[in-house]
Amino acid sequence: MLKAMLGEAWLAMGANRLRTALTMLGMVIGVGAVVIMMAIGQGAQYAVQQTISTMGSNLFIVLSGSFTASGVRSGSAGAPSLSVADADTIAELDGVVHVAPTHQGRRQLVYGSQNWSANVVGTTPEYLDARAWTIASGAAFGDSDVRSATRVALLGKTTAQNLFGDEDPVGKTMRIQQNPFIVIGVLGSKGQNLDGNDQDDTVIIPLSTAQRKVFGTPFLGSVRMIMVQADSAEAMPKVMDSVTSLLRQRHRLRDGMPDDFFMRNLSAAAESEAETTRTMSILLGAIASISLLVGGIGIMNIMLVSVTERTREIGIRMAIGARQKDILSQFLLEAVMISFAGCLLGLLIGLGVALGINFFTGMVIVVSGSAAIIAFAVAAGVGIFFGWYPAQKAARLDPIEALRYQ
């Protein structure tokens, strides 16, 4: 029965191809917009998750701003205003999970005849936890390595590959600024960050070793940057406030004097980028709903025309035994089929556009099965909702009146 009816609906659609195609247009645009919206929206969601999972969540950094006593900024040449002792006291604050004083810079690495320039990060073991780094092979360094300034290094995957090729770097000795370092581990891969930088092109070494051997800081015990991880996104503002007051107090800044440090919320940067994309997908959502509405009205309109044109056919069908529900389902099925066909086309076009957006702008998109399911559910819904009235009109026709219709 259903198969026979599907066949008939297909014939009816094919009887007036141009009209059917034009009717589908609204659905095509609507579903296309839904697909693009979901691809971009889910892409944004994914990008945030990705950033958070690779960057670490609820992170902010405190950067030292170097000031002279008169309050004039003297540039990075002066002594950094932050100290390792600052980091230790920040760690005592409520809501702080991890604190890592950090000093980083790009340096040349040498292994045998291989050269490679990578981002060298001098820090404490907590940095690995805060940034959610994993150890792929070997082991991490510990607090004792920081205390005794051992020359050990953890390599990011990209750095390891470029310097060691197929060799296993663990246990090998390489040089940073002429100083030999023993590679004790290789980090798990993180890939690119939101800015497109390769996070795996890095070397992590103990802070004290970095300051003494690599960056040559004359002010031991001071740092340019402290990374702080709060225990939740909600706690971030409060934690940042208490860090501010703690540092002002420790640096003996009187009221009215400017901070000699500044803070940046890393997670918020990722969030706000995602927010922009979300706004865009909401806009697309609005376009989608309007097109679906217009598409639905188009289907209703064409079905009403179809019912009028086929009044006689309806009369004949009733005369040979079609019940009201048979006529109803015939026209409903036709509306849903037009809707589905439009949906299928819209799905393909939407996918194409989403992939195009990804190709040309590099925006992260996520194509998921749920987008297709939602699109088809919407199509069925639109078909049934807007097909109902015309189908009902057809089913309620009087057989005699319908047969007499010319």
Added chain:
Amino acid sequence: MSPGANESVIRVVGLGKSYETAAGLFPALKGVNLDIKSGEYIAIMGPSGSGKSTFMNLLGCLDTPSTGDYFLAGRNVAHMDKDALAVLRNRTLGFVFQGFNLLPRMSLQDNVALPLVYAGDDKETRRAKARELLGKVGLGQYAESLPNRISGGQQQRVAIARALVNSPRLILADEPTGNLDSHTSEEIMRLFGELNAEGITIVLVTHENDIAAHAKRQVKFLDGEIVSDHLTAQVPA
């Protein structure tokens, strides 16, 4: 006489139908009484506008009467709802129209099989029965053709095959030869004669005497009333 000959297939009692018109209610049928036994072959006659089609539409369960009762195979259908009437149209009787009323986009086989779709038969059964009946009306070779490929007489035979496909014991035909030339009309009447010989009850409307002469009984309408009811043998030629 065939078995069950005394059983009424159709019995109408005081059957009336009035139409709403601009000039008020118009009584097209004024309390008709008629009893049709199984296996009968009846011609309904009368001038244009005498109420023949109105009466046939009521018999065919296409319309409902304003007054009176209609017993079809013993069941009063005067007050049945639309869907119950649809089931009767589908299973209990076959209706043949003056204008053939085939669906133009469907093959002849699909046209003949359409009542079986609404009866819920599966595809194989539908195909087999439609083929069988197209063969019976002599059009088996055109099964896949569209209706516009064949002549009017052939289309009417397809319509008769469609009316027969659910094996009804009653065929109603409203001026089935009205659109056909006399030669083709004869062929159609021969087909009705064969069906009646198989025991199928036939009621057909015509205003031509030589067509009516094929029937065994002739009922004459005038102004919404039956004015005569004879066996054909007794009708003066």
